[in-house]
Amino acid sequence: MVDAFGVIIIGVSVIAVIAATVSYWGSGRIYSGLGRGDLEMERDRPASAPSSAAEANEEIRQMLEAKSRRREARGEEPLDIEAELASLTVGSPGTGDPALREEVRQLVMARNERRARQGKEPLDVEAEIERQLRDVTG
Numbered sequence: 001m002v003d004a005f006g007v008i009i010i011g012v013s014v015i016a017v018i019a020a021t022v023s024y025w026g027s028g029r030i031y032s033g034l035g036r037g038d039l040e041m042e043r044d045r046p047a048s049a050p051s052s053a054a055e056a057n058e059e060i061r062q063m064l065e066a067k068s069r070r071r072e073a074r075g076e077e078p079l080d081i082e083a084e085l086a087s088l089t090v091g092s093p094g095t096g097d098p099a100l101r102e103e104v105r106q107l108v109m110a111r112n113e114r115r116a117r118q119g120k121e122p123l124d125v126e127a128e129i130e131r132q133l134r135d136v137t138g
Helices: 002-026 028-032 052-073 081-089 098-117 125-137
Strands: none
Touching: 052 081, 098 125
């Protein structure tokens, strides 16, 4: 009887190890597919983002309209949505923020100094500033 008990324990252990190994190999596809599917956030992202600034402005406009409606419901004056939108987006790179433009200019000048020390051709400062600001805005 003692011998039968040992054989059963060893047999069940071997079967459990085999089952675990097969389960692990079979589940590789399951685990690699987690997070993928219809609700995946990366799926909805556009390939290029030139309209991201326009989309951001539209979302800001929608939030301002909702804020204005809430103010009206409380009996307060409605917001001037266009003025608020202009004040909120004045600091964005695409609208010509002078402080940002000056900061980018300083970075381009420093890059030109490094390029000169390396014996490379200097960059066109204005064109590089425009390129940097365009890259930031999308």
